[in-house]
Amino acid sequence: ETLDNYIKALAYLPEDPATIERMISQARQSGFELGIEHLEQQHSGRASGPLAEADSLFSREQYNEAILAYIDIVAKYPYSFQVESALQGINRTAEAKSNIARGKITELQNTLGERTRDVSELQSTLEERTGDLSELQDTLGERAKALEDNLKTKIGELESIQKGKKVLADEIESLRSKIEELQQSQSSSPLTAELDETIRNKISRLEKIQKNYNAIIESYAQYAAREDSILTSLGEDGLIESKLHLNAFLASTEESFPG
Known part of the structure; x- marks a missing residue:
């Protein structure tokens, strides 16, 4: 032994x-x-x-x-005689260290599983947020397109108004010239007086129309300035507020030309 x-x-x-x-x-x-x-x-x-x-x-x-x-x-x-006990102690200690190592491995595996689940949940949340953002961008894009089309239409109408204003101004100037010619005329017949009054009424009506045109042009200038400021500072987030100003501008044109 x-x-x-x-x-x-x-x-x-x-x-x-x-x-x-x-x-x-x-x-x-x-x-x-x-x-x-x-x-x-x-x-x-x-x-x-x-x-x-x-x-x-x-x-x-x-x-x-x-x-x-x-x-x-x-x-x-x-x-x-203690050699046998020492050998048993070596085996016992090695087994204890192995158990600890296995425990740590199991703990790490559990932690890794939890982290994997967390990452999976975060990925799902990110995909949902990405979908929501994409949907919001599509909605904003549609609204921006609608506003742009509406604005182009109104710009076309304003261009027509500008042309109409020029025609009115020319017509008013022509009528004023006729009045001056009548006033310089030596004739004072009732027909001349009646014609003079008719021309004056027409000029008054045209001047009122011209005033309304000027009000529309001024209102458009104010709207364009506000819209540029809003879109510059807020970008797409300002589309809704810009739509409110557009509605206000359109309402002012209806007040100037009801019906």
Whole structure:
């Protein structure tokens, strides 16, 4: 039994198998067994304290220090009765470290699973938000297109109004010239007076129309300035507010030309 323990102890020495085998053979040949009992007693007496310390380290879960202490016992006191206990301690400590490692691996796997689920939920949320944003952009684009088409129509109407204003101005000027001609005429017949009054009424009506045209043009200038300011500062977010100003402008044109 003692020789078996010695062989086990030699396995932990930093020697190759051939050297260890040679040491065993030499021990046998030299009558090593004759003094084995003395070595057992001597090593066993010295190994008691280190074994107790190694066991204490193990109980405190200081596994790295414990396994080194057990190995040290085997290396220093290979003939002691404590070698078997030290070997058991090495196996026990290695198993404890393996259990800890497996526990950490399981914990990491669980954490990874949770993180994977979190990432999946975030991706789903992001996809939903992306869909909502795309839908909002489409809606804003449709509204912007409608406003742009409406504005183009009104610009065309304003251009027609500008042309009409020019025609009115020319007509008013022509009528005023006729009045001046009539006033310079020496004739004061009732027909001339009646014609003069008719022309004056027509001029008054045309001037009123011209005033309404001027009001529309001024209202459009105010609307265009407000719209430029809103879209410059707010971008697409200002489309709704811009639509309100457009409605106000359209209402003012209806007031100037009801019906």
